Amino acid sequence: MRRISKIIVGLSIAFCGLNSASARSATDAEVKMLSDATNNYATALQTSNFDAVLNAIPPRIIQTLAAQSKVDQEQFRQIMVNQMKQLAQTYKVDKITISQSKKSAGEFKDGTPYYIIPTDFVITTINGNNKNQIKGELVAILDNNQWYFVRGDDATTISTMSEAFPGFEEIKLSAPEIKPIK
Structure with missing residues (x-):
């Protein structure tokens, strides 16, 4: 349960910078889908829409984590x-x-395209x-014509992501910068 909790935090609250010249470009339709998906994801996080947040996690990750658990x-x-x-109560x-x-664009070993997008949470x-x-x-x-989102720079998240998306481990995830606001 503790491991699941760490993964949840990694996938839900924590957060990489990479630019891959060999990655395929997203089509205009895929970029529009990404814009819509990120807006929906941000809204889901702000409104504590847990089903929508969960549906934004790649099914391969859910499958991998369920098997591990x-x-x-x-x-x-x-x-x-x-x-x-529980997190939303705090x-x-x-x-x-x-x-x-x-x-910035990239592509996993299996050809699955991805983007690294800077975020700022309060x-x-x-x-x-x-x-x-x-x-x-x-x-x-972008997996099966749908955009999904993950964050996390800890070893557990990277290992799980790499199992589901070979090549994820090659992305150098930077630790999030956290600063108190007075």
Whole structure:
């Protein structure tokens, strides 16, 4: 359960910079889909729409994590929703900026395209005593004609992502910058 919690935090709250010259360019339609998907994702995080946040995680990741946890995918999804609800009792996402104009493209070993997109979150504790700005990157992955999102620079997240998307481990994820806001 503790491992799942770390992964949830990595996928839900934490965050890479890479530009790959060999990656295929996204079509205009795919870029439009990415814009819509990032807007929907930001809204889901700000409104604590846990089903939408969960649906933004690549199915390959859900499958991998469920197998690692030795539970079926539906049980795993419920565990994730419950943990996101617990986080929401402590933290609120006040603001999200996803800087699509600064995105950089890449491609995994299997040809799956992705973008690294700078993000800026403002998160407040529910009691309002602590407010932090978190700058990092979001990895947007185009899989089966849909954009999905992951964040995380810890070893567990990278290992899980690499199992589902071979080549993810080659992305050099930078640690998020966290600074208190007074």
